Amino acid sequence: MIAQRQREATGTDALAVILLALLFVGLAVGAFVLLGASINAAVVEADAGEVFGTTLLRFLNVYGIIVPLILIGVGIYLLMLGTRLFRRDVRAAAWAHQLLLWMLIALIVAIIQGTVNALTAPALESGDSLAPIVPFLLAALVIGVAYWWLGQNTGLFRGSETLAEASSRSAWNLLLPTIIVLLVVAARPLERTFISSLTDQKFARRTDPSFVGLANYAQLLGFRIDSIPCERDGAGVCEVGADGQAVFPRARDVLGESYREMRYREIGSGIRVGDSQVLLSVRDRDFYYSVGNTLYFTVVSVVLELVLGLFIAMVINSKFVGRGLMRAAMLVPWAIPTVISARLWEIMLRDNQSGVINSLLVNTGLLSSSQAWLANPNLQIPAMIMIDVWKTTPFMALILLAGLQVISTDIYEAADVDGASKARQFFQLTLPLLRPAIAVALVFRTLDAIRVFDVFQVLLGRAKLSMATYNYEILVNNQELGYASAIGVIIFIIIFMFALVYMRILGVNAE
Amino acid sequence: MTSQTATSLQSQASAGEGIRALRRLVGRIGFWFLIILILIYTLFPFYWAINSSFKGENEIIAPATYFPQRPTLVNYQAVFSNDQFVRSLGNSTVVAGTTTILALVVGSFAAYALGRLRFRGRTFMLYAVLAMTMFPQISILSGLFAIVTELGLFGTQGALMVTYPLITLPFTVWTLTSFFRGLPGELEQAALVDGATTFQTFYMILLPLTAPALVTTGLLAFISAWNEYLFALTFTLINPAARTVPVAIALFGGTVSRQEPIAEIMAASVVVTIPLIVLVLIFQRRIVEGLTAGAVKG
Known part of the structure; x- marks a missing residue:
């Protein structure tokens, strides 16, 4: 594109450029019209004397927040692109070319989906059911022609695209699929969760939800x-x-x-x-209990994992025969699915002598009688902690080990020569140098522990709740979609705050 | 030890030699004792699963024994004749496989852009991806639930294929980005000078170089999709035929008796875990690299 020779526009070419620019302006106008129509639809449906909240809710339920925002952004961008095309800017042409390709792909996907739907839809005349595809076909034709024409005639545009600009364009192209996927699987569900947290929506009931404002949050946190x-x-x-x-x-x-x-x-x-x-x-006493349980679980398990993980990392951080095997063995608990490890421990924690933990502790005299680890309310969370510590300590140790291995051995030799004791070396050399690795491991584990679900759900069910299992119970068993959404939003805020801390500590190496 | 300390040790009186040797020996024994202790701690529960899976119906509820007294294969036979369980193996393979391929294809594009190209907004995107790796799935459960229901995917494997990129994609992008960044820059520049487009450089020159990283990342993505429980449980609740392995094992019911079939559950767990452990053993060095990439250097 950069290398192509620029030519002067003749009559038809000039017309084609204007048409292309108009196409983009038209698309921009289309985006705004779509937005206006969707707002209009929500307002028109409103009954006389309807509360504004209900109208807003109906709009949000159908279109959300993200889609209108994207429409506005895309509209403005296309408008700018259109005007730059009028001026025959070659950089605008390059972006336009790229955008046309993506639009073409999107349209083809839509057409294929439409055709598949039409063919699989039962008992419909094929003429009728294929009709909705026609406008898509026409649009694809227009876009396709524009794409082809632009590919042939970049020479009509003035200026040149630098290497940096070209690579920036490729970068956004390559990122686009990821951005779309994340919008669909993360941003859209998050906004849905937020919107329904403002309603009294029930799951699997046809009745229209009504807008309740912050009532769910008041009930939850009150x-x-x-x-x-x-x-x-x-x-x-x-x-x-x-x-x-x-x-x-x-x-x-x-x-x-x-x-x-x-x-x-x-x-x-x-x-x-x-x-x-x-x-x-x-x-909501259950919610506060679940928060308490989760905090208890998180603090104790993360501290234990750190201490134990550090100990294990120090032990294996020396050269010995079979270190590779040792590392592999340590990955075993990590690789076992959490559900399976929960059931493994369920059997090991059985409340009589057939449970190996009880058998072991009673036979060695550490316990006077068998304990009901999973039924005794005072032992339930310690049991969860025991399982979590077993499952994630090796992982913690591996992260810390990687941190230990980048510490140069020279400083220990220097410390030896200076006569510093091993304990002093640990506290004054190892720990400070290991701080980044420890920070990362800690926050990683904390975030994981706060959203603990699998072990609690499999082993304790409703008997003792974590925040995540409480959310699940409210959603699936009580079918209170609106209320469950409010819990989800609160959990999101808690984790988001931790994640901010994490990113400050870790930073992004973006030189 | 440096040569200086070694010579200073040699120059000392030989009377201390015997005591030092003894101390070294004690140190060695203590060290191996610790190693064995750590090994027992990490491996014992899995050993216990294997042990229990070979026990008969009576032995499993008797006081615990460290070896099966009368080893039997009856639990494994029961597991493999359990249609639900066998079907869940197939379901998990399909779901985790699809998710992994999608994450690798889409993720490697993004990782290339983030790792090799300079553009405005790159730092922001890196932060966004990092934030996404910590996204709490539980908090959008109800929103996803509503969307999955609207799409008509509730109770199907499709619901899982659509939602799992939330778990696998950000992590794939993040790990691959650090791999891409570690590659030497000359190759790419040479290709660009020769007139290759950015995209050609990516798939003809850099992608083959990152093949090992793709294998590792793919494996990690596969394991996380294979082990996922929350979405699998929620979205396949109404349809036992679409259940994946973790759900099948969590809800494992006996085929014969009403009593909870402990030994069968253990046999099923062993069957599911062995392939994972074999993969981990083969790729252990790379997995550790993948897991700690970005965590240490940042």
């Missing part, structure tokens, strides 16, 4: 802190119960109508301040 005075006897002194503690009335009996109506329930046992008790009440 909490209050109350101070409840103790029960007083005639003399005005706090009554003392059988356990020697002051007696407090039940929160729901003294906190009035709204407390009961909003379904507040106390969480924890409250803190005694003077003659009163400070009590935390929440509207």
Whole structure:
């Protein structure tokens, strides 16, 4: 394209350039018209006296946020491209050529899909069912001709495209498929989740959802802190119960109508301040429990994995026969599907002597009797932690090992010569130098642990919830799509904040 | 040890030699003891699965024994005559295979652009891809659920093929980008000087060079798709015929008795895990490289 000789435009060529530019302006106008029509459709359907929220919701449900934004962006871009084509800018021509190709591909895909649909649709006259394809065929024809013509006549355009500009154009071309896929599988579902979190949508029910604003979030996160005075006897002194503690009335009996109506329930046992008790009440107790469980699981398992992983990495970070085999063995827990490792441990944790963990601990005298690891509420999360630590410590160790191996051995020799003890070398050399690897491993694992689903779902079901299994239960078993969406959005925000920290630590090497 | 310290050691009195040798020996023994301990810790649960899978119905509920007393193949026979399980193996292969190929094709384009080409917006795209590798699948479960239902894919393998790129693609792009970046630049420049287009340079010169990286990344993508549970469970809930392996194993029910068929579950687990472990053993060096790429250097 760069090398082609520029020629002067003759009459027909000039007309063709103008037509091409008009095609792009037309496409831009088309994008805006489409947007206008979709807004219009949402407004026209509105009943008299309808709340604005409902109209907005209907629009969002059908078109979302991303698609209109893309339409606006594409419209503006095409308009600019069109004007630059009028001026016969060769760079605009190169981009136009590329865009025409993508449009052609999209149209061909649409035509193939339409044909397949028409052919597989049962009991329809083929003439009728193929009719919707016709406009696509016409558009493909126009675009195809424009593409072919532009390919033949780049010489008509003025200026030249630098190597950098050409490579930038190729880069966006190569990225386009990835961007489209990620828009479809990530951005669109995320916006759908957000939109339905503002509704009372139920799953698998035909009734129209209605707009409820932030009610789902209020229900999910709602909490209050109350101070409840103790029960007083005639003399005005706090009554003392059988356990020697002051007696407090039940929160729901003294906190009035709204407390009961909003379904507040106390969480924890409250803190005694003077003659009163400070009590935390929440509207969705299961959610707060699930957050607590997840935090407990995350903090303990990540710390254990780090300590154990560091230990293992230090042990294998020396040359010995069979190190490759050792590394391979350490990948085994990582490769086993989480569901399978959950079931493996389920069998190992059986609550009588047929469970090998109980058998081992009782026989060595570490436990006096067999424990019901998966049924005892106090042992359920420790059991989950045990499984997670087993499964991911080797992975942690491998990341840390890679970090250890880039540390030069010279500094240890220097430290030896200086007479620094091994412990001092560890704390003052190894740990600081390993900090980047530790940071990465930590945040990686933290993010994974916060969204833990598989082990909790397989082994505990509804008995003890993590945030992810709570979301799943609400969605699938309670069929509360709107409410589940709100939970999803909250989880997303939590993880997003962690991810920001992660990216600050890791950074992107973009020189 | 440097030669300086070695000579300084040699020059010391030989009386200390015996004690040092003894200390070295103790150190060696301690070291191998630790190695064996770590090996037992990582491998024991899988050994236990193999052990349990050869036990009969009575032995499995008796107090634990470290070897099957009367080894039997009955569990494996049961597993392979279980239609649901066999079908799930096929389903998983199809779903994970399709997802992997898609991720490699689409991902290698993007990785080439991010790893080798300079353009405005590159840093932003790198951050976007990195952020996507941490995308919490659970948080968009309900949105995806609605979309999958609208597309008429609910309860089919199609639902998984459509949604799995969320898991495999960002990670593939990220890993391949670091591989592309590590390649020498001269080849490409030579090709460009000779008049090859960027795209030709990509698939005729760079792609063959990254074949090993493609194999590794593909393997990692395959494993993550094969092991995925959340989407598989949710989207195939109404249709047992579309279940993948993790779902089949999580919901494994007995064919004969009502009691939970522990030994059969273990046999199924072994059957599913052995191929993964073989792959991991073959490619272990590359997998470790792939997993730690970008994590260490950043």
